[in-house]
Amino acid sequence: xxxxxxxxxxxxxxxxxxxxxxxxxxxxxxxxxxxxxxxxxxxxxxxxxxxxxxxxxxxxxxxxxxxxxxxxxxxxxxxxxxxxxxxxxxxxxxxxxxxxxxxxxxxxxxxxxxxxxxxxxxxxxxxxxxxxxxxxxxxxxxxxxxxxxxxxxxxxxxxxxxxxxxxxxxxxxxxxxxxxxxxxxxxxxxxxxxxxxxxxxxxxxxxxxxxxxxxxxxxxxxxxxxxxxxxxxxxxxxxxxxxxxxxxxxxxxxxxxxxxxxxxxxxxxxxxxxxxxxxxxxxxxxxxxxxxxxxxxxxxxxxxxxxxxxxxxxxxxxxxxxxxxxxxxxxxxxxxxxxxxxxxxxxxxxxxxxxxxxxxxxxxxxxxxxxxxxxxxxxxxxxxxxxxxxxxxxxxxxxxxxxxxxxxxxxxxxxxxxxxxxx
Numbered sequence: 244x245x246x247x248x249x250x251x252x253x254x255x256x257x258x259x260x261x262x263x264x265x266x267x268x269x270x271x272x273x274x275x276x277x278x279x280x281x282x283x284x285x286x287x288x289x290x291x292x293x294x295x296x297x298x299x300x301x302x303x304x305x306x307x308x309x310x311x312x313x314x315x316x317x318x319x320x321x322x323x324x325x326x327x328x329x330x331x332x333x334x335x336x337x338x339x340x341x342x343x344x345x346x347x348x349x350x351x352x353x354x355x356x357x358x359x360x361x362x363x364x365x366x367x368x369x370x371x372x373x374x375x376x377x378x379x380x381x382x383x384x385x386x387x388x389x390x391x392x393x394x395x396x397x398x399x400x401x402x403x404x405x406x407x408x409x410x411x412x413x414x415x416x417x418x419x420x421x422x423x424x425x426x427x428x429x430x431x432x433x434x435x436x437x438x439x440x441x442x443x444x445x446x447x448x449x450x451x452x453x454x455x456x457x458x459x460x461x462x463x464x465x466x467x468x469x470x471x472x473x474x475x476x477x478x479x480x481x482x483x484x485x486x487x488x489x490x491x492x493x494x495x496x497x498x499x500x501x502x503x504x505x506x507x508x509x510x511x512x513x514x515x516x517x518x519x520x521x522x523x524x525x526x527x528x529x530x531x532x533x534x535x536x537x538x539x540x541x542x543x544x545x546x547x548x549x550x551x552x553x554x555x556x557x558x559x560x561x562x563x564x565x566x567x568x569x570x571x572x573x574x575x576x577x578x579x580x581x582x583x584x585x586x587x588x589x590x591x592x593x594x595x596x597x598x599x600x601x602x603x604x605x606x607x608x609x610x611x612x613x614x615x616x617x618x619x620x621x622x623x624x625x626x627x628x629x630x631x632x633x634x635x636x637x638x639x640x641x642x643x644x645x646x647x648x649x650x651x652x653x654x655x656x657x658x659x660x661x662x663x664x665x666x
Contacts, residue, residue, distance in 0.1 A: 260272045260273055260274045261273055261663070262663055263276050263293055263294055263662065263663050264276055264294045264301075264304075264305075264660075264661070264662055264663065265659065265660070265661040265663065266305055266308035266309060266312065266658065266659070266660055267308070267309070267312045267658055267659050267660075268312065269308050269311075269312060271294075271304070271308070273291070273293075274356070275356075275359060276293075276294060276304065277291045277292070278355055278356050278359045278360070279304050279359070279363065280292070280300050280301075280304070281353070281354075281355055282355065282359075282360060282363050283300055283303055283304065293662070294662045295662075296660075296662060305655075305660060306651045307363075307366060307367075307370065309651060309654040309655065309658055310366075310370045310374055310651065310654070311366045311369065311370065312654075312658075313374075313654055314369050314370070314373045314374070317373070318373050321369060321372070321373060323365045323368045323369060327368055328361055328364050328365055328368070329343075331364050331367070331368060332346070332347070332361075332364060335364075337461065341415075341459065341461070341499070342459060342460075342461055345417070345459050349420075349499075352420045353420065374647070374650070375643070375647065378643060378646050378647060378650070379639075379643055381587075381646075382639055382642045382643055382646065384635050384638045384639050384642070388638055389631055389634050389635050389638065392634045392637070392638055393630060393631070393634050396634070406471050406472050406473060406511075407471075407472050407484075407509060407510070407511050408469050408470065408471050408472070408509070408510050408511075409469070409470055409472075409475070409483050409506060409508075409509055410468065410469050410470075410506070410507040410508040410509070411467050411470065411479075411483065411504050411505060411506055411507055412448045412464070412465040412466055412467065412504065412505040412507065413448075413460055413461070413465055413467050413479075413502065413503070413504050413505075414437075414448055414451060414452055414458050414459065414460045414465045414502070414503050415458070415459050415460065415499070415500040415501065415502045415503075416430055416433060416434040416437065416457055416458055416500055416501040416502075417457055417458075417459055417499075417500045418430055418499070418500050418501070430457075430500075430501055431494060431496070431501060433457070434494045434501040434503065435494055437451050437458065437503065438491060438493070438494055438503055441491060441503070441505070442491050447464070448460070448464055448465030448466070448505065449463060449464035449465065451465075452464070452465055459500075469510075476497070478495050478497055478502070479492075479495070479502070479504055482495055482504060483504065483506055483509075486506040487506070488506055488507060488508050488509065489505070489506070489507070490505070490506055491503065491504075491505045492504045492505070492506075520582055520622070520623055521582070521583075521595075521620055521621070521622055521623075522580045522581065522582055522620065522621050522622075522623050523580070523581055523582070523583075523594055523595070523617050523619075523620050524577075524579070524580050524617070524618040524619040524620070524621075525577075525578050525581060525594055525615060525616065525617050525618065526558060526559075526562065526571070526575065526576035526577045526578060526615075526616055526618065527562075527566070527568070527571065527576050527578065527590075527613045527614060527615045527616070528545070528548060528558075528561065528562045528565060528566040528568075528576055528613065528614040529566050529567045529568040529571075529610060529611050529612070529613050530544055530545055530565075530566075530567055530611055530612045530613075531567045531610065531611040532611045532612065538607070538612065541605075541611070541612050542605050542612060545604075545605040545612055545613075545614050546604070546605065548561060548565060548614060549602055549604065549614055552602055552614075553602065558575065558576060558602075558616060559575025559576065559577075560575070561576075562575050562576030563575060563576075567611065568610075580621070583595055587608045587609060587610065588608075589606060589607060589608040589609075590606060590608045590610075590613060590615065593606040593613075593615055594615055594617060597615060597616070597617045598617070599617050599618065599619060599620065600616070600617070600618070601616070601617075602614055602615070602616045603615040603616070
């Protein structure tokens with residue numbers, strides 16, 4: 244859905260702050276709409292404009308408003324803490340290679356209302372926790388889908404051979420908002436002077452950062468630790484691939500400032516990576532729930548069954564006779580060796596917390612109510628091909644986008660959406 248970025252012009256103080264868009268019960272004013280456009284728009288220099296139903300950014304604002312409206316109906320007590328909002332803003336700052344203080348300062352300089360910005364971050368967290376995450380937990384990607392995807396995307400094989408990692412130092416000489424050519428030239432001369440002093444050994448990155456308010460970094464000494472190629476801006480990667488360990492880049496010019504990076508070390512990560520996963524040998528007894536009847540009756544039945552099992556009744560015999568999961572019932576309730584990822588979240592959470600040999604109380608999932616027993620656990624080494632991981636993630640993302648768009652379209656089909664004519 245929406246991303247946050249810098250680079251927008253200030254909201255015009257002369258704009259008439261009338262309502263320009265209605266989404267169900269929410270009335271969005273001109274200033275709110277344009278602030279939301281700037282928050283969501285990756286491009287810089289966006290101008291004020293009226294809502295346009297054919298515009299992708301307008302549709303994204305409408306989608307978010309519909310999702311938040313839905314959340315207020317289905318989860319009215321769900322709240323987001325200030326700590327969660329601050330952590331999300333910190334992550335956004337890091338994505339822009341800025342400290343949180345510098346990131347927020349830039350937002351202020353660009354006229355983005357801080358209350359609207361924080362509310363938009365809060366709404367994003369709500370959408371993820373109430374809608375996107377539960378939706379993601381229901382999405383499964385099969386091995387057959389992965390194989391088919393790789394076969395139909397030959398370019399994927401070339402891009403998944405491995406990833407370089409760089410240990411580096413970084414600083415940025417900041418530019419004033421709307422810097423003129425003269426100001427950029429002056430900042431460039433200053434950045435080159437800093438580079439020469441670091442290259443000669445006169446300055447360390449830490450000393451350079453402390454020497455001028457115009458020099459910023461995410462850390463006091465500029466050290467960024469190990470970063471993968473995919474975690475770095477293309478501008479940095481293009482410079483780093485040409486450097487040997489210990490070497491300093493030339494001044495790198497970007498919209499948000501003039502950067503210097505020093506390569507401390509480099510390593511390659513490729514081929515198959517070994518990983519350990521915990522598998523559970525588990526069995527269960529299921530009672531499905533009647534949508535028109537309360538769960539109390541099924542809970543009582545399962546509690547009675549649990550007492551019988553605790554008294555010595557054979558789990559397999561009881562499962563064959565009474566479990567509503569007829570597929571596993573024929574196997575005495577056995578599900579075999581499974582990983583948590585292969586199961587619905589409620590079942591998986593209960594399973595992973597159960598001691599071996601202990602029968603759970605009734606556990607509710609979307610299938611009904613379960614009694615669960617873990618017979619054994621084991622750690623198993625599996626090879627995780629980067630190519631397969633990349634394909635699986637891409638398939639998963641596409642499925643999640645489709646599910647979310649389908650859900651939003653359903654909300655739109657019954658929503659009140661009106662663009663108000665300002666002429």
